[in-house]
Structures are given as structure tokens and as C-alpha cells.
Amino acid sequence: MIRIQRIDELRQFIQEQYSPLERFDGELFRRLVEKVSVKSLVEATFVFKTGVEVGEVLG
Numbered sequence: 001m002i003r004i005q006r007i008d009e010l011r012q013f014i015q016e017q018y019s020p021l022e023r024f025d026g027e028l029f030r031r032l033v034e035k036v037s038v039k040s041l042v043e044a045t046f047v048f049k050t051g052v053e054v055g056e057v058l059g
Helices: 002-015 026-032
Strands: 033-038 043-048 053-057
Touching: 002 026, 026 033
Parallel strands: none
Antiparallel strands: 033 043, 043 053
């Protein structure tokens, strides 16, 4: 139940953004991402506050 509430809060926050991103937005990042785990020089995992984990290859 808390997870659904968190997703709804984040969705509302994103919908309130009126302009497209042109550069990194630190506030938006902090609102969406709980933590980043660096696996190697080219791999990282982003854990969103909703509990969703996304692995990325950087570079």
C-alpha cells in the first residue's frame, strides 16, 4: 500500500513539471532515486524510491 502511494506521489510530481529537461536536475533525481550502486567502472544500478531497480551500462 505504501509503495502504491509513493508511486502516485512521484507520478504527480513528474506531471507537475512543465518544461522538458535540458540538463541534469538534482532535485528531480533526489525525488526519484533512493540510491545508486556502482558495480564497476562501467556498471551501475539505480534503485528508485518505488523499489524498482534498473541496471545501466555507462559510457
